[in-house]
Amino acid sequence: MYSLPSLRLLVVFDKIVTLGGFGQAAAALNVTQPAVSQSLTQLERDLGAILLDRSTRPATLTKAGTLLYEATRDGLGRIADAIDQIEHLAPEAENEVTIACSIG
Numbered sequence: 652m653y654s655l656p657s658l659r660l661l662v663v664f665d666k667i668v669t670l671g672g673f674g675q676a677a678a679a680l681n682v683t684q685p686a687v688s689q690s691l692t693q694l695e696r697d698l699g700a701i702l703l704d705r706s707t708r709p710a711t712l713t714k715a716g717t718l719l720y721e722a723t724r725d726g727l728g729r730i731a732d733a734i735d736q737i738e739h740l741a742p743e744a745e746n747e748v749t750i751a752c753s754i755g
Contacts, residue, residue, distance in 0.1 A: 659690070660690050660691075660697070661727070663694070664720070666680055672709055702716035703716055
């Protein structure tokens with residue numbers, strides 16, 4: 652059995668790359684920039700690989716980062732598509748709740 656990093660860490664990584672930086676990712680995720688940086692550091696620690704070359708502005712993907720980004724982009728995209736399809740499976744009546752009460 653293999654071990655995967657936290658989905659949260661993968662989403663943060665995806666946002667950093669997709670949006671082009673730590674600040675943009677923080678704004679999109681509604682967290683602080685240091686929280687985004689810490690998440691990326693944790694992901695790199697978990698994987699044992701540097702994902703972004705921070706010596707350049709903007710930071711660029713390393714080879715390991717490119718491999719993970721391609722897989723993450725595809726995987727998160729497939730998950731989003733599946734969720735969209737699931738939401739369209741249930742008839743609207745199943746999404747309604749009726750509440751009744753009596754007094755006395």
